[in-house]
Structures are given as structure tokens and as C-alpha cells.
Amino acid sequence: FWAILRGAFTPSGIQGGIVGVMIIGFRRAAFSNEAGIGSAAIAHSSVKTEKPITEGYVALLEPFIDTVVICTLTALVIITSGLSANPGNLAGTQLTSAAFSTVSGWFPYLLLPTILLFAYTTIISWSYYGVKSFDFLTGDYFERRWNNRRIATRMYQLVYLLFTVLGSVLHLNAVVDFSDMLILAMAVPNIIGLYILAPEVKQALREYRKK
Template structure:
């Protein structure tokens, strides 16, 4: 197991090299510039679309804008925000958060383009149903000669969509917060029991299809975000005198890298810190990875730009807001320097420090919601990848593989699971970003036309009011 763990770690480090950094961050920055910072200029309009102002039940697609964002967020606003941030701080210190922010700001532009393309170039599966996602916009937008990229994305997605990290961290949380303090012996047996319970819950929902998934997570996501948000604000209030210092330290440590303990990159610790922040940011918001376009591609709309605007809100919500709150909670309590815990256990230590006796249990409830909702969404991504590769009539077979992976996630190490998903996320990002950069001019042309029509409608409405 040690050799397998090392092999997977080496694989993740190899694929997360300079070429991918240039593709993800350089490519995202390029999209931000050529769009003239469009994601930030139209935030208000994006919120109007999300609230349902422009919904039309007769538009093609399966789910509403809000359900599409909830499905995508249920996969991103989750353990990446609780455990992923803790991993980043444990290895990189406060400065890692700055580079996660950079990833999110650039990621908003990337998400706008990738998710606009997901609706603009929807394809049909072997059953004739409309589908969206990188594999479809590669085939429909670039043509069959680019099929190798679509296949690469789908094959990598079969592993990248597995819930092993979420399950691993949920199991760790239950052991650390609930079982060990109450004298229950933890080990392979208890982990298997947790895995089997998760298998049962997940099976009930995922075999119900996207409609059941979207309805379930659209109720769970807002609830769990609010609960977690309030809990962290209590921690920050209790330690309010420390907040300004650590908020400033995030910026200064981002370039000093004084607390970085990981592997160097390009000969220096700063390079290693940047890579760490980008990896954890990508895991948090998945901008450029290509999972979210599979959810947003199913939205009920015939306006691709609208869905791109809704999707770009994702990185702002999960990385700029939720990840920052988690990071500050860990930093102001000081547990990042006094505890040898990593992952979700470090976040739990912060909650316990600020809210003794009950803080841990509040976090556990949040973790259960975050993890289980993520389990529902990722299964949908994997079935879409298998459907593309082998036909829609075979997609249900992925769910059996997915269910078995839950048991693997519950019984293996954190490092193995996080490196496994990191590595395959990187492989998914390559075809997603290459195709997005090639098709970007098509999105810009569609955006220009869309906002011209919106301006005309506003002008006509004003003239009607004046008359």
C-alpha cells in the first residue's frame, strides 16, 4: 500500500507540472482579458438569471438554472472547502489561501466560457437525449477529428468523478469527532460499516436519476451553506482580535512562503506554494476541470451566455467565500500551528477550540450534508462520461463501480485519495482547457449578440413605460 501511495503521489505531481499550470492559470487569465472582465461586469445580471427572472419552461434542457448551479455547487461546495483548505494550510500555511483566491478569480472567467460552451454545443447521446459537457462541445464545436480529446476527458472523468476523497474525509470526521471521543475502537471494521451506510444512502438517490439528484441537492446546498456560514462566523467573532492579523498574513505569506513544508517547484518553495494553492483551488471550484459543464449543460435554456453567467458564480461562492471562512477559522484559533492533524480533523480542531463540547458536532452535521450531497452529484458526472464512451444504455453500470468506490474511500488513506483525484482532475483539465481556448471566440461573439439583445429589450421596456 505504501508503494501504491507513493506511485499515485508521483503521478499527481507529474501531471500537475508547469504545462498544466500555464494551461489552467495562463489560459484562464487569457479568457479574463479577452472577455474584458465580463464575469465581474455582469454579476448583477447573473444573479437575476439565477433567481429565475428569465426562466422559460419550454426551453430545452432538464433542470432550472438554480438546480444546475446547486448540482454543480453540491460537488464543489463540500469537502474541498472543509478538508481541502485544511490540507492546503497544513502543508503551505496561510499563503496557500492567496493562491486559491487567484485560482478562483481567474476561474470565474474559465467557468463562464466552459459552461456557455456546454449549452452552445449540446450534443445527443445514443438515446437521442440532449447532453452537455466538454466531451460534447469538443465533438460538436471542434468536430470528429478532435474525438481523442473528448475520449480523454471521458476516460479521466470515470475516475475523477469517484467520491473517494469525500468519503475518506467523512469517515475520518466520524471517527475523530464521534467515535473516538466516546471510546469506540476505530479501524477497518468501523470504516467498513460507515462505508456500507453511505452505500445505502447513495444508492437510493443516484438510482433515481438527475431529476431526483437536482431536487435533493437544491434543498440541501442552501441549508448546509447557511449552517456552516453561521458556525464559522461564531468562531471568527470569538477570535475577532486575531482576524485582521491573519487576513494580512495570507497576503504576506503568499510570497514569503515561510510556512510551506511541501515539495519545491521550479527550484523554489514559492513555486511549490503556488502549485499547492492552484491544486486545492481547482479541487475546490473545479474551474477548467470540466465537471460543472456536465450539470450546467442540462439547464433549461436556449441562451448559452445565461448559463455561463450563472456558472461563473460558483468559484465566487465556494472559494472566495466558503474557503476563506474555513481558512480564517483554522488560522485564528491557532490549531494549524498546535495540532498535528490534517484534512477535516484540523478543521474539527478549530471548531472544538472556539466552541468546546458542541462545535465538533455542528461541524459533523455540516460535513455529513456536504459529503452526501457531493456523493449524489459526482455519480451523475461519471454516468455521463460512460454514456459518451459506451452508449446511454450502458451508463447505469457506472453506478455499481461508483458504489464500490465508496467502500475504497472509507478504508484508505487521505494522501492516496486526494492525490488520485488531483491526478485525474489534471487529465480532465487538459482537453477541457484546450477546446475552450480554441472555441473562446465563438463565446465572445454569442455574448456580444446576447447583451445587444438584452439592451434592446431594456430600451423597448423603457419606451413603453414612457409612453
């Protein structure tokens, strides 16, 4: 904790923090909880509810649990283990696993099912986002041309499976850099849309609170 405080309130820490937030912080935050890139809205829009504002509250809770709670606890484990000062060649899940192993040798095995579930749910959720988006963009064309919009779904799923295999064999840095680029490409138009539609959300929230 003292290392965090000493590093945060120095001139170099403040300067580096500003640059880090602008370049790295936004990308990592978006990659962690999807806030601001518009992908989670695809899943939330499929929920059947008479009051969309309530689903908005659920969407607000997700980034807090994911980033503020889980990611902060993971970072504290790595910092308190001492590996943050000298990680060596470790990165990502390997670094987290090594930090857990400093407490007990069987802790990495406890972490393994968590990582597997995270990877599996990520593959499923992003596949769903992509299918819905690709169908929205090309589904009508395939329905007019071949009277079957499921062709668009199958085409996307084949490409998605190919990239899933490539992502599992490529170096982690290459995958993260590619993901960061795509996330930023989605975030810019989505954030502009959020500002444009903010008055409508504010009005809907006012009406919900009056009830």
C-alpha cells in the same frame, strides 16, 4: 492576519508561492470548485434555457461562493485558532473540527451535518457526471450490441459504488492524491478546448449584451 502578510511578502514566501501555485494551488483550486476541468458543464448543460449565457453567469458565481467565500472563511478559522502553526496529526475535516472546538465545545456538532451534506452531494453529483460521460462513450455500443444502453449505466454505477466504499476506508492522503491525478488528467484537454472555443463564447457574450 499579520502572519499572512509577513509570510506573503518575503523572498521565500514569493518563491514558495510561485511553486505552490503551479503544483499545489491549481490542484486544490480545481478540487475545490471544479473550475477548468469541465465536469460542472455536464450539469449546466442539462438546464433548459433560451439563453445559455445566463447559465454561464451562474457557473461563474459558483467558484466565487465555494472557494473565495467558504474556503477563505474556513482557512481564517483554522489560522486564528492557532492550529495552523501546530496541527499535529490533524488534517482535513478533523483539523477544521478542532479549530471550531476552540470557540465552543458544541461547534463541531454544528459542523457535522455540513460535512455529511457535502459528502452526500459530492457522491451524487460525481456519479451523475460519470454516468453521463460513460453513456456518451459507450452507450451507442451497448445499444447496437444488446439494444439496451442502460447496461452501460448499470456497469458504471457498480464500479462507482465499489470505489465509494474504497474511498471511505483508504487513508485520506491516498484518496486526495488519486483525485488530484484524475483532475489534472481532465483539466489539460479541457483547458485546451476552452482556448479553442473562447472566440465563440466571446461572440455569444457580445450578442447577449446587445439585447
